[in-house]
Amino acid sequence: MKVHSRPLNVADFExxxxxxxxxxxxxxxxxxxxxxxxxxxxxxxxxxxAILAEETEITGFAILIFKEACxxxxxxxxxxxxxxxxxxxxxNMNYSGKGIGSTLxxxxxxxxxxxxxxxxxxxxxxxxxxxxxxxxxxxFKIVDTFYxxxxxxxxxxxxxxxxxxx
Numbered sequence: 517m518k519v520h521s522r523p524l525n526v527a528d529f530e531x532x533x534x535x536x537x538x539x540x541x542x543x544x545x546x547x548x549x550x551x552x553x554x555x556x557x558x559x560x561x562x563x564x565x566a567i568l569a570e571e572t573e574i575t576g577f578a579i580l581i582f583k584e585a586c587x588x589x590x591x592x593x594x595x596x597x598x599x600x601x602x603x604x605x606x607x608n609m610n611y612s613g614k615g616i617g618s619t620l621x622x623x624x625x626x627x628x629x630x631x632x633x634x635x636x637x638x639x640x641x642x643x644x645x646x647x648x649x650x651x652x653x654x655x656f657k658i659v660d661t662f663y664x665x666x667x668x669x670x671x672x673x674x675x676x677x678x679x680x681x682x
Contacts, residue, residue, distance in 0.1 A: 517575065517616070519623050521565045529556055531574050532566065540606040545641070546667040547604070555579045555603050567623045569607070569616045576607035578620040582631055593659060593677070594635050600628035602638040605650070621654035625680050635681050642674035656680050 524532075533552055540547050558564035563585035569576040579602065581587075586601040602624050607616045621638075628636045640647040642661050656678035664675035 517569055517571050519567065519569050519616075519619050521567050521580075521623075521627060524559060524566060528566075528568075528574065532556075532577055535574065535577070535608055536604060536606050539609045539612075540604065545644075551603075555581070558585050561585075564603075565627065567620050567627065569611075569620060574608075575611045576605075576616045576620060578605040578624045579603040580624045580627055580636075582628075582633065586637070590637055593637070593679070598632075598634045600624075600631065600633040600636045602636060605638075605647075615653075617650040618653040621650065621656070625654065635679050638678050638680075639675050640678070641668055641671065642676045643671040648676075651678055654680065 533556075536547055536552055555564060558581055559566055559579070564579055564581040567578045567580060568574050581601045581603055583599065584596050586596050586599055588596075590596060590599060590601060602621065605617055605620055607620075625636050637659075638651060638656060640651065657680070659677045659679045661674050661676045663673060665673050668675060
């Protein structure tokens with residue numbers, strides 16, 4: 517399986533949307549049509565990139581957002597011009613449990629460092645144990661946990677923010 521970043525075409529965006537809506541939607545994840553559209557536009561504008569896991573098709577991906585295009589809320593933790601943010605990581609259910617998610621995260625960290633980003637941030641639902649394990653495996657550490665009722669509708673309704681530093 518190849519894990520890399522490359523220019524995307526219309527079919528890639530369609531396949532990525534399908535994977536997000538089919539395999540990414542669950543009680544722990546905040547995925548909306550608006551959030552998908554925003555991420556894809558950031559990629560088209562060169563302010564983000566997709567890291568793909570591919571064999572004959574896309575089996576998973578991560579969206580890495582660079583610097584000032586990162587969510588403004590992150591400015592309370594770091595200067596936006598020095599960071600990257602991983603917005604979504606999703607793996608086709610047929611390939612889950614094979615370490616693809618952690619591999620995507622590690623590749624995203626490498627790409628962020630090539631872009632001179634000092635820190636890489638990511639979020640998850642506080643109680644999402646699968647994401648917690650994947651992020652721990654990629655050496656992310658919790659920075660903050662906060663009540664986030666607009667994004668989290670189940671469980672504690674808390675978001676955990678994690679960081680990976682050089």
